[in-house]
Amino acid sequence: MKHTPEILAALRKNYCHSELLEETVEANPIHQFRLWFDNALEAELLEPNAFCLSTVDSLNRPDSRIVLLKAIKEEGFVFYTNYNSKKGNDMALKAHVSMNFVWLELERQVRVRGTVEKISAEESDQYFYSRPLESQLGAIVSSQSEKLTSKTLMENAMQEALNKYGVEKPTRPEHWGGYLIKPIEIEFWQGRPNRLHDRLRYVKTEKNWTIERLYP
Numbered sequence: 001m002k003h004t005p006e007i008l009a010a011l012r013k014n015y016c017h018s019e020l021l022e023e024t025v026e027a028n029p030i031h032q033f034r035l036w037f038d039n040a041l042e043a044e045l046l047e048p049n050a051f052c053l054s055t056v057d058s059l060n061r062p063d064s065r066i067v068l069l070k071a072i073k074e075e076g077f078v079f080y081t082n083y084n085s086k087k088g089n090d091m092a093l094k095a096h097v098s099m100n101f102v103w104l105e106l107e108r109q110v111r112v113r114g115t116v117e118k119i120s121a122e123e124s125d126q127y128f129y130s131r132p133l134e135s136q137l138g139a140i141v142s143s144q145s146e147k148l149t150s151k152t153l154m155e156n157a158m159q160e161a162l163n164k165y166g167v168e169k170p171t172r173p174e175h176w177g178g179y180l181i182k183p184i185e186i187e188f189w190q191g192r193p194n195r196l197h198d199r200l201r202y203v204k205t206e207k208n209w210t211i212e213r214l215y216p
């Protein structure tokens with residue numbers, strides 16, 4: 001076993017990549033996010049659009065999973081999934097969610113808290129049909145989050161779908177589509193030496209955003 005308690009305790013990195021200052025950040029956090037997202041793309045990070053999405057169930061028990069950011073709009077962040085999945089059911093009950101991006105190579109984290117709503121069917125269609133055929137079929141044959149009694153069952157369904165839709169165009173299932181997360185708070189975290197990290201939190205006001213610095 002490699003991870004002895006001593007090795008785990010000694011895993012430590014001093015962060016010194018860059019600095020985050022009130023004077024130089026954008027006034028709008030979506031614009032600031034766009035800048036950081038560009039930096040993540042320029043750095044050629046693996047899956048820079050992957051983020052941890054947290055939801056709560058009817059008993060307020062949290063749950064988290066990774067999904068992929070697919071659009072950045074002035075109103076918020078878009079991702080796609082199965083509306084009948086565990087997360088879909090959670091969000092139907094409680095529209096409050098959080099998102100977390102970590103870009104370790106840049107020593108950065110972004111935390112978002114907000115409310116979620118479904119995007120329009122037209123917009124979901126547009127994205128669905130832009131995906132490769134196999135991904136479209138994957139969405140059709142997967143009852144995401146439900147128990148699967150045998151893997152062969154799903155593989156056979158995929159094969160049938162490939163045979164069928166090799167000739168005719170598939171239709172987006174109504175239970176598959178996008179969500180828009182509208183932020184109420186966005187925090188940008190930049191690692192700094194000696195654990196004195198920079199944290200700037202934007203909080204939505206009626207018309208604008210305020211920016212506050214937090215102790216690390």
Ligand SMILES: Cc1cc2nc3c(=O)[nH]c(=O)nc-3n(C[C@H](O)[C@H](O)[C@H](O)COP(=O)(O)O)c2cc1C
Nearest residue numbers: 047050065066067068080081082085086087088145
């Ligand atoms: C890198 C990565 C990207 C993923 N992207 C998505 C995605 O965009 N949409 C999605 O529904 N699931 C995605 N998943 C799978 C989810 O993490 C999760 O397993 C699935 O959505 C079921 O979650 P749920 O049962 O909580 O609803 C991704 C997983 C990983 C590791």
